[in-house]
Amino acid sequence: MLKNACEVCELNTTSDLRPLGESSSKYDYTIALAGNPNTGKSTIFNALTGLKQHTGNWPGKTVSSAKGNFSYKEHEYQLVDLPGTYSLLSNSEDEEVARDYILFGKPDVTVVVVDAGRLERHLSLVLQIQEITSKVVVCLNLIDEATRHGVVVDVRSLSKDLGVPVIATSARKKEGISDLLLAIHQVATGKIVPEKHEIKGIPSEMQKALYEVSNALYSLDNTLPSRSWLAMRLLQNDESISTALSSGKLSTKINKDNFRPVLDLAIAYRAEDGMQYSRKFSEAIFNTVFKIVKTTVQSDEQQRAFRVDRAIDNIVTSKYWGFPIMLLMLGGILWLTIIGSNYPSSALSYLLLDQLYPLLKEGAVSIGFPWWLSGFLIDGVYLATAWVVAVMLPPMAIFFPLFTLLEDFGYLPRVAFNLDRIFNKAGAHGKQALTMSMGFGCNAAGVVATRIINSPREKLIAIITNNFSLCNGRWPTQILMATIFIGALAPSYMSHTISTLAVIAIVVLGIGFTFFTSWMLSKTLLKGQSSFFTLELPPYRPPSVLQTIYTSLIDRTLIVLWRAIVFAAPAGAIIWLISNLHIGDTSIAVWAIDALNPIAVIIGLNGVILLAYVLAIPANEIVIPTILMLTAMTLGDATLGEGAGVMFEVSDGEIANILKMAGWTTLTGINLMLFSLLHNPCSTTIYTIYKETNSLKWTTVATFLPIVYGVLVCFLVTVAWNFFS
Amino acid sequence: MLLSALKKGEKSRIVSIDTNCTNEVYQRFLDLGFVPGALVELQNISPLGDPMAFMIHNTLISLRKIDADKIIVENGKEETSC
Ligand SMILES: Nc1nc2c(ncn2[C@@H]2O[C@H](COP(=O)(O)OP(=O)(O)OP(=O)(O)O)[C@@H](O)[C@H]2O)c(=O)[nH]1
Ligand SMILES: [Mg+2]
Numbered sequence: 001m002l003k004n005a006c007e008v009c010e011l012n013t014t015s016d017l018r019p020l021g022e023s024s025s026k027y028d029y030t031i032a033l034a035g036n037p038n039t040g041k042s043t044i045f046n047a048l049t050g051l052k053q054h055t056g057n058w059p060g061k062t063v064s065s066a067k068g069n070f071s072y073k074e075h076e077y078q079l080v081d082l083p084g085t086y087s088l089l090s091n092s093e094d095e096e097v098a099r100d101y102i103l104f105g106k107p108d109v110t111v112v113v114v115d116a117g118r119l120e121r122h123l124s125l126v127l128q129i130q131e132i133t134s135k136v137v138v139c140l141n142l143i144d145e146a147t148r149h150g151v152v153v154d155v156r157s158l159s160k161d162l163g164v165p166v167i168a169t170s171a172r173k174k175e176g177i178s179d180l181l182l183a184i185h186q187v188a189t190g191k192i193v194p195e196k197h198e199i200k201g202i203p204s205e206m207q208k209a210l211y212e213v214s215n216a217l218y219s220l221d222n223t224l225p226s227r228s229w230l231a232m233r234l235l236q237n238d239e240s241i242s243t244a245l246s247s248g249k250l251s252t253k254i255n256k257d258n259f260r261p262v263l264d265l266a267i268a269y270r271a272e273d274g275m276q277y278s279r280k281f282s283e284a285i286f287n288t289v290f291k292i293v294k295t296t297v298q299s300d301e302q303q304r305a306f307r308v309d310r311a312i313d314n315i316v317t318s319k320y321w322g323f324p325i326m327l328l329m330l331g332g333i334l335w336l337t338i339i340g341s342n343y344p345s346s347a348l349s350y351l352l353l354d355q356l357y358p359l360l361k362e363g364a365v366s367i368g369f370p371w372w373l374s375g376f377l378i379d380g381v382y383l384a385t386a387w388v389v390a391v392m393l394p395p396m397a398i399f400f401p402l403f404t405l406l407e408d409f410g411y412l413p414r415v416a417f418n419l420d421r422i423f424n425k426a427g428a429h430g431k432q433a434l435t436m437s438m439g440f441g442c443n444a445a446g447v448v449a450t451r452i453i454n455s456p457r458e459k460l461i462a463i464i465t466n467n468f469s470l471c472n473g474r475w476p477t478q479i480l481m482a483t484i485f486i487g488a489l490a491p492s493y494m495s496h497t498i499s500t501l502a503v504i505a506i507v508v509l510g511i512g513f514t515f516f517t518s519w520m521l522s523k524t525l526l527k528g529q530s531s532f533f534t535l536e537l538p539p540y541r542p543p544s545v546l547q548t549i550y551t552s553l554i555d556r557t558l559i560v561l562w563r564a565i566v567f568a569a570p571a572g573a574i575i576w577l578i579s580n581l582h583i584g585d586t587s588i589a590v591w592a593i594d595a596l597n598p599i600a601v602i603i604g605l606n607g608v609i610l611l612a613y614v615l616a617i618p619a620n621e622i623v624i625p626t627i628l629m630l631t632a633m634t635l636g637d638a639t640l641g642e643g644a645g646v647m648f649e650v651s652d653g654e655i656a657n658i659l660k661m662a663g664w665t666t667l668t669g670i671n672l673m674l675f676s677l678l679h680n681p682c683s684t685t686i687y688t689i690y691k692e693t694n695s696l697k698w699t700t701v702a703t704f705l706p707i708v709y710g711v712l713v714c715f716l717v718t719v720a721w722n723f724f725s
Numbered sequence: 726m727l728l729s730a731l732k733k734g735e736k737s738r739i740v741s742i743d744t745n746c747t748n749e750v751y752q753r754f755l756d757l758g759f760v761p762g763a764l765v766e767l768q769n770i771s772p773l774g775d776p777m778a779f780m781i782h783n784t785l786i787s788l789r790k791i792d793a794d795k796i797i798v799e800n801g802k803e804e805t806s807c
Contacts, residue, residue: 086756090749120782121758149783236748278748282755299783313769313778313785322772417787421773424789430776532750532792534757537778537785 019050035113037084060452117146150300163195341394384572387625408543427522429458439469473620485669604718678710
């Protein structure tokens with residue numbers, strides 16, 4: 001590739017950067033990315049390593065640390081992206097991962113990413129980290145946003161006041177990254193030695209206590225990191241820290257016996273001043289911060305950008321418009337998905353099913369495959385995969401980028417703000433609205449996101465109810481059923497609108513089940529009140545539309561394709577096998593369908609649907625393809641004979657015809673929509689739930705509760721339907 | 726008066742934080758910049774009346790009423806000064 005003049009120029013230090021992607025064990029220095037939530041840590045991580053950590057405009061997007069490598073000049077670096085943390089002084093669980101790494105991970109350089117427009121808040125963490133280590137680089141990110149908000153920072157004098165390199169960046173546009181690299185390089189290699197910062201204004205008796213306790217720790221182990229922080233913790237009577245020390249977890253040189261006198265010393269001081277230590281310390285830090293900010297930051301609060309944010313907030317959280325706008329946003333995304341997936345869906349099915357499928361069949365014949373081999377491979381494995389790609393991929397590939405745009409804009413925290421009251425009443429955590437929203441993309445991701453919830457009780461509630469958010473793999477099912485069985489009832493110019501409304505109704509029902517289940521659990525198995533929480537509502541950030549669409553399209557498409565191969569291919573194989581292996585003179589599939597049918601009819605479904613849900617436990621994406629293949633097979637069993645399990649033709653009209661021929665009614669369609677909302681989570685989600693809860697009991701509850709709901713609801717709807725018609 | 730008693734759009738200065746609240750809550754308030762002397766404004770109220778969003782140090786932070794009541798602010802109105 002040709003390089004332009006700038007890329008090879010000596011002054012352009014980015015040309016020395018080589019992103020190395022996934023972490024390897026070979027590196028010279030470890031660099032930690034620390035900072036408050038939502039400051040752009042993951043964006044910087046991606047820019048340096050070339051990886052694709054997820055980013056999003058809400059606090060708490062990253063919940064576990066990620067590692068990646070890059071090389072710069074003559075060295076290789078490992079970069080650690082940490083979850084956001086407000087301070088090192090709290091002991092909240094959601095910040096534990098980040099706090100532990102900053103304190104005890106012994107990174108060679110800690111890059112503290114701060115929001116340039118909000119230094120009053122963000123510098124406090126910088127000062128706290130400087131107490132632990134002097135190898136700090138401050139990354140003044142979001143400089144573009146600060147400028148837009150009328151905030152001007154004097155970078156030089158800030159750097160002088162703090163005693164560390166301060167680099168202004170705009171990570172999303174990759175501006176300032178080369179300077180950041182240089183600073184990291186210089187601090188890591190010791191070419192720049194940052195000053196150790198003193199926090200002024202700490203009462204002298206407190207200084208004395210801190211000094212003595214941390215000295216006592218030093219005499220036990222002179223390599224123990226974060227001694228002054230540990231001393232503070234001991235003075236605050238943090239039992240987890242004294243246990244960690246006395247059990248030798250933090251240092252092999254410290255044990256129960258030699259630690260005892262240190263603890264006694266701390267206890268003696270503690271008696272004098274109790275809990276006041278951390279408060280005095282925080283206040284001292286804040287006073288220092290305010291002094292620094294006063295001399296280095298100029299701001300104009302009357303800036304237009306602030307007014308715009310405020311105006312948007314006044315509308316989206318207003319008494320009358322707040323809820324309608326949420327529904328409108330949801331409806332808008334769904335409507336675009338329905339309209340947008342029409343064309344690619346039929347194009348893909350024309351290509352994969354109308355054109356490629358017969359070619360493959362002919363090809364198999366011409367090279368002399370026996371019927372069972374071509375049946376197994378082409379009618380089974382190939383068709384199932386092709387179906388997933390044709391029917392499922394387009395809506396998923398459209399829905400996801402749209403959702404990501406909304407997420408990047410900063411709307412999700414407003415949803416949490418609007419819904420909080422209901423979650424509060426249900427005894428659940430306010431951030432559950434965020435994890436619920438993430439569930440609309442993927443339930444496994446939603447379950448992982450619950451780590452932002454501090455209280456174990458409320459986290460469990462959020463995990464168990466996440467499945468009531470329709471995930472990306474279920475949207476296409478909803479859309480297809482709504483289009484065929486409900487939209488089709490309306491005049492054609494309204495059919496898209498009616499279908500959209502039907503899907504919205506299902507989503508709202510799902511949210512209703514989330515509230516109801518949370519409330520029920522808080523009253524019974526998981527008794528308790530909603531706990532303290534704060535939520536930062538980030539500024540609206542105009543999303544970089546093209547980039548978001550591009551990456552989430554590529555991202556999504558690849559993931560879906562991968563899942564299609566991993567899950568659909570074996571499912572296709574099984575479908576073909578059970579359709580062609582016979583017990584007596586009925587195939588196993590027909591036998592199973594006939595066995596399930598009587599139960600299925602009671603709840604307004606049919607044997608094919610239930611069998612499909614059993615086969616589709618690994619992934620929701622394959623429910624519809626499985627249903628269609630099984631239906632075609634049972635319909636055609638008599639005529640097709642050998643090689644049953646075949647299916648082509650894919651337009652909505654065709655699918656409708658086939659399903660109606662198989663005896664489906666509007667009731668079947670509605671019940672399938674309900675059952676698709678209310679059934680067990682997919683295998684990936686179940687596994688994730690087990691990993692997060694570490695409990696068989698709660699995994700079982702989370703798996704079976706939705707099925708119970710599904711059966712009950714479908715049954716009631718069927719009874720009502722039969723009563724009224 | 727209590728922070729939650731502010732009207733929409735009203736500004737005031739923080740006087741103190743209820744020292745009876747747990748250390749974790751107190752610390753989180755400090756982390757978010759709710760320190761004595763800071764200027765806060767009630768910017769938005771959720772459609773259902775609770776929680777409320779306060780503008781403090783250029784950041785919008787949502788608190789439930791019950792938690793906002795742990796913060797005491799100066800009485801009466803104050804004009805923007807800083
Ligand atoms: N305008 C602008 N937006 C940015 C910049 N850096 C990051 N963003 C956006 O800010 C949001 C937050 O970025 P992330 O990288 O997810 O932040 P984070 O610090 O990893 O957040 P947590 O993982 O929640 O702690 C995303 O929507 C980014 O696209 C920047 O320099 N300018
Ligand atoms: Mg992140």
